Amino acid sequence: MSNFIIFKTKIGSHFCNVSFYVKLMFMNYPTVKKAILQEEIKEGQACCVLCERRCVIKEGKTGVCKTRKNINGCLYTLVYGDISALEARPIEIKPFFHFYPGSKALTFSTWSCNFDCPWCQNWHLSKNAPNPGSACFIEPELMVEIAQQEKTDGLCISFQEPTVLFEYALDVFKLAKKKGLYNTFVSNGYMTLEALKLLKEAGMDAINIDIKGDKQVYKEYLGAREEVIWRNAKAAKEMGMHVEMVHLIVSGLNDELKKIKKIVEKHLKYLGPQTPLHFTRYFPAYNYHKPPTAISILEQAYTLAQKKGVLFPYIGNIPGHHGENTYCPHCYSLLIKRHGWQVVENYLTQNTCPFCGQYIPVVI
Incomplete structure (x- = not known):
């Protein structure tokens, strides 16, 4: 009934x-x-x-x-073109550090999510169900026009889980591609392979996947399977998408070094040493109120990743930290200097280090 x-x-x-x-x-x-x-x-x-x-x-x-x-x-x-937020933002804020550095993406979102993270940073969007009767509807054609009017370089569906905006994403991405714009997702990575393939066919260029923690975190807090995220990250890379991984290190949840070590090992196993791995600082939000991540933990994670063989680890949400910068893994020269989400200096003009000739996997 x-x-x-x-x-x-x-x-x-x-x-x-x-x-x-x-x-x-x-x-x-x-x-x-x-x-x-x-x-x-x-x-x-x-x-x-x-x-x-x-x-x-x-x-x-x-x-x-x-x-x-x-x-x-x-x-x-219920959310086709129901837009909850819309803003032109630096691509670094996603964070994408190896995908068109210094560019801007028209970033937008809808409502709700397929995960229920107690520490959600954008809970005002992800915890609200859609209401078609009061929706803010933007046609796909208009979204692409706005991207051009704002002089952005591409589109990014973010803020809350972009997978739920799937049908709209397919239509918008196809139109954006025709106008020479790039298309990206900032996602929890829990879509089916069928969905991922259709997104790629529609013109999705890059995906940033947020790792919530280990198997226990996914099972106890989200009722989900950790292996799906790694499967999809690997599949996206094999499809030719640019992939970057983000691990939000949450105090008292996934901040033990032995747990971070497992994340690093899986990153290397599924994605290899050249795929960027970001360790991001958590701040209290929604229903999780433990103190912000200790900077020392993030620095330990960064050093651990380097020692294990990750060539491009990063530290996020600490503006001005050296862990925001891109360094050549061969000669250790500074290649891209950042402060927060702004590119301050960029010495890359091609995919090679100008100081030693080492290949650098950055989409330019």
Whole structure:
């Protein structure tokens, strides 16, 4: 039974179930569109194939992310073009340090998330369910026009989990590519491989994946599987996307050096030494109120990654720290100096160190 309010009225000599018209009106909202990735299941249920939760959703209900609804046995996205935030921002803020340094991306988001992190930094977006009746709808064509008007170099879907904006991302990315703009995601990396492949085909150039911690953190706090994130990161790189990994080190959760060591080892195993690995400082937010990450922990993580063989480790959320800079792994020369999210100096004009000739994997 649908969760719409059902009552009957007489039209002529026939009785009509008004819930039908309510549903019809609901589906006429511009932000409500048929979901691309779904599978039919008996008795009006449908399985969402967008993320690896693979929610089985009953008639009238939504999945974990609250952005997919079962209407008459078919899944619909409730957030197509429903934009919750929009801003032109430096690509370094994502953080992407090896992808068009110094460029700007028109960054936007929608509502809700498929994870429920108690320490979420953007909880005012990720913890709110969408409402098609009060949505701020921006057509894909207009989004690309805004990117051009703001003189940005590309698009980035961020702030909350971009995977839930999937259908819109496909349309926007295709249009952006035609205009010579790049397309990026800042993601928790929990999409299905089917979704990842379609994003690549639509023109996604780069993905930044946030590592929440080890297997225990994913299981206890998120009800998710850690291995999916590493699988998707590896798959994205094999598809030809630029990949950078971010580990938000949260006080009292994943800040033990032995846990960080495991993250570093998996990074090397799945992505290799040349893929950037960022260690980012946490600050209290939402329902997690332990003190900010100790700077010493971040520095230990940075040094550990270097010793293990990560060629491009970084420290984030500490403006002015030397760990923000890019150094040549061969001659140790400073190649890109940053302060916060700004590029202060950039000595790279090609993909080689100008001082020793070492190859540097930076998209320029």
